[in-house]
Amino acid sequence: MRADAKRNYDRIVEVAREVFREQGYDASLDEVAKRAGVGPGTLYRHFPQRENLLDAIMQSWVDRVTEAADKALAHEGPDRELLLDWFQEYVALISQHKGGPAKITSAMGDPDSPIITKCQVLAEANQRVIDRLRQGGALREDIETLQVCRLVGGIATVADQGDLDAPAVRPMLEVVADGLLR
Amino acid sequence: MRADAKRNYDRIVEVAREVFREQGYDASLDEVAKRAGVGPGTLYRHFPQRENLLDAIMQSWVDRVTEAADKALAHEGPDRELLLDWFQEYVALISQHKGGPAKITSAMGDPDSPIITKCQVLAEANQRVIDRLRQGGALREDIETLQVCRLVGGIATVADQGDLDAPAVRPMLEVVADGLLR
DNA sequence: GACGATACGGAGATAGTCTCCGTTTAGCAA
DNA sequence: TTGCTAAACGGAGACTATCTCCGTATCGTC
Numbered sequence: 001m002r003a004d005a006k007r008n009y010d011r012i013v014e015v016a017r018e019v020f021r022e023q024g025y026d027a028s029l030d031e032v033a034k035r036a037g038v039g040p041g042t043l044y045r046h047f048p049q050r051e052n053l054l055d056a057i058m059q060s061w062v063d064r065v066t067e068a069a070d071k072a073l074a075h076e077g078p079d080r081e082l083l084l085d086w087f088q089e090y091v092a093l094i095s096q097h098k099g100g101p102a103k104i105t106s107a108m109g110d111p112d113s114p115i116i117t118k119c120q121v122l123a124e125a126n127q128r129v130i131d132r133l134r135q136g137g138a139l140r141e142d143i144e145t146l147q148v149c150r151l152v153g154g155i156a157t158v159a160d161q162g163d164l165d166a167p168a169v170r171p172m173l174e175v176v177a178d179g180l181l182r
Numbered sequence: 183m184r185a186d187a188k189r190n191y192d193r194i195v196e197v198a199r200e201v202f203r204e205q206g207y208d209a210s211l212d213e214v215a216k217r218a219g220v221g222p223g224t225l226y227r228h229f230p231q232r233e234n235l236l237d238a239i240m241q242s243w244v245d246r247v248t249e250a251a252d253k254a255l256a257h258e259g260p261d262r263e264l265l266l267d268w269f270q271e272y273v274a275l276i277s278q279h280k281g282g283p284a285k286i287t288s289a290m291g292d293p294d295s296p297i298i299t300k301c302q303v304l305a306e307a308n309q310r311v312i313d314r315l316r317q318g319g320a321l322r323e324d325i326e327t328l329q330v331c332r333l334v335g336g337i338a339t340v341a342d343q344g345d346l347d348a349p350a351v352r353p354m355l356e357v358v359a360d361g362l363l364r
Numbered sequence: 365g366a367c368g369a370t371a372c373g374g375a376g377a378t379a380g381t382c383t384c385c386g387t388t389t390a391g392c393a394a
Numbered sequence: 395t396t397g398c399t400a401a402a403c404g405g406a407g408a409c410t411a412t413c414t415c416c417g418t419a420t421c422g423t424c
Contacts, residue, residue, distance in 0.1 A: 002421055005371060028411060039373030044413060102284070106343035143353050150344070151354050154336030161288035162332070171325050172333050179361025184390060187402060210380060221404030226382060 009046050012036045013056045020057065024098030029053070051114040054103065058118045065093055069125035079138040080177055086129045087173045088166065091156040093122070101160045105153030108146065123149055133181075140182050151176050191228050194218045195238045202239065206280030211235070233296040236285065240300045247275055251307035261320040262359060268311045269355045270348065273338040275304070283342045287335030290328065305331055315363075322364050333358050 001009070015036040019027045029050065033043040047053040072086040094104045107113035108123060126149055133139045155172045158164070183191070197218040201209045211232065215225040229235040254268040276286045289295035290305060308331055315321045337358065341351045 002370060004421070008372085029413090030411065033373090040413075041373050041415085042371075045371075048413090050412095102339070102343060105340050109344040109346075140357075143357060147354055147357075150340045151337065151357060154340040154354075155333065157284070157339050158287050158332045158336040161284060162291040164291075172329055172336075175322075175325060175329075175333060175358060175361035177361070179357035179359070184401060186390065190403085211382090212380065215404090222382075223384085223404050224402075227402075230382090232381095 008038050008042055012043055016053050017057050020097045025103060026099055049114055055115045055118060062118060062121045065122050065125050069128050072129050073132055079133055080181060083177045084173055087152050090152050091169060094156050095160055098160060101153055101156035105157060108149055138181055140180060190220050190224055194225055198235050199239050202279045207285060208281055231296055237297045237300060244300060244303045247304050247307050251310050254311050255314055261315055262363060265359045266355055269334050272334050273351060276338050277342055280342060283335055283338035287339060290331055320363055322362060
C-alpha cells in the first residue's frame with residue numbers, strides 16, 4: 001500500500017469512528033469523506049460497503065471483547081452474577097454507536113457479512129463464558145450459544161432503539177439469565 | 183372527507199399493504215404512490231410521515247391482536263404453554279412485514295409515535311395475558327409488562343433481521359418464558 | 365528525472381424524500 | 395343547470411445520500 005493511500009485510509013477510519021459516535025451508524029459517508037479531507041471516490045475505493053468501514057473501526061474493539069470475557073471468567077462468585085456481568089459487558093460492547101446492536105447481531109448469522117470476523121470474536125468470547133457455566137452444569141443444554149448472542153443482542157437492539165439506559169436493561173437481562181440457568 | 187379523497191386514501195392504504203409485504207417496511211413511498219395511481223403530493227398530504235401510513239395499514243390488525251389474546255386466555259393447560267403460545271402469536275403479529283418488529287417495539291416506548299394507539303392495543307393484550315398469570319402467582323413480580331413486550335419484541339427483531347423461522351425462534355422464547363415463570 | 369503503476373477527487377448518475385403551487389374537481393346553493 | 399368555492403390533486407423540482415467513472419496527480423523505483 002502506497003504511503004499516501006495508507007495515510008488516507010487511517011484518517012478515514014479515525015474520522016468515521018468520531019462521526020459514527022456522534023451521529024450513529026447511519027451517518028452520511030460523504031460527510032465522513034468531507035471531514036477526512038478526501039473525495040467520496042477515495043472513501044468508496046477503500047471501503048466499497050459501509051460495513052467494510054465498520055469492520056475497520058472495530059479493529060481495536062476486538063481486544064476489548066476478549067478482555068471483557070477474561071474479566072468475566074475471572075469472576076469469583078455465583079454463576080448468576082457471572083452471567084449477568086458478562087451480559088452487561090456484552091450489551092455495552094455492541095452498543096458503542098447507535099444502530100450497532102442491530103447490525104452486529106444480524107451479521108452474526110450471515111457468513112458473507114464484511115464484519116463477520118469481528119462477530120466471530122464476540123461469539124467466541126461468549127462461547128467461553130457459556131462453556132464455563134455448562135461445565136459446572138449450571139446451564140440448560142437445549143440452547144445454542146448463537147441463540148444466546150441473539151437473545152442478548154435483541155435486548156441491546158431494543159434498548160438502542162428505545163434509548164434505554166443500563167438500569168432499564170438490567171431486568172431484561174435477569175430474565176434471560178434466569179431462563180438459561182437451571 | 184370528500185369522496186375522491188377517501189377513494190385515494192383507501193387505494194393508497196391497500197397498495198401500501200401490498201408493497202410493504204413485498205419489499206418490507208423500507209419500500210419507496212413514491213413507488214406506492216405510483217402504483218396507487220396518485221402523485222406523491224397526494225400520498226404525503228394524507229400521510230405526512232411514513233408511520234402514519236403504517237398506522238392506517240394496521241387498522242385491521244388490531245382485531246387480530248385482541249383475538250389472539252382471547253385465544254391465549256382461553257387456553258386450558260400449563261402456564262408455560264399458555265405463555266409460549268401467546269409469545270409465538272405476538273411474534274407472528276408484529277412480524278407481518280420486514281422491519282415491522284423493530285418499528286413496533288421501539289414505538290412502544292415513544293408517546294409521540296404515530297402508531298402509538300396500535301402499540302397500546304398490543305400492550306394491553308399482553309397485559310391481559312400477563313395479569314392472568316400473575317393472578318395465578320405463576321409469574322415473577324419484579325418485571326414490568328412493557329419490559330416483557332421489549333423482550334419478545336427483541337427476539338422478533340433479531341429473527342426478522344436474520345431471517346429466522348418459527349422453529350429457530352422457539353427456543354429463545356422458551357428461555358424468556360422460563361425466566362419469567364417461577 | 366522520467367516513467368508506469370497506483371491513488372486521488374469531484375462531477376454527475378441514480379434514487380429516495382418531501383414540498384410548493386398552479387390546476388382540477390367535488391359538492392353545494394341558487 | 396349552472397356557477398362558485400373550498401378541497402384535493404399531481405408533478406416538477408429542491409434536497410440529500412449513495413456510489414461510479416475517469417481525467418489528473420502523486421508515489422516510488424529504475
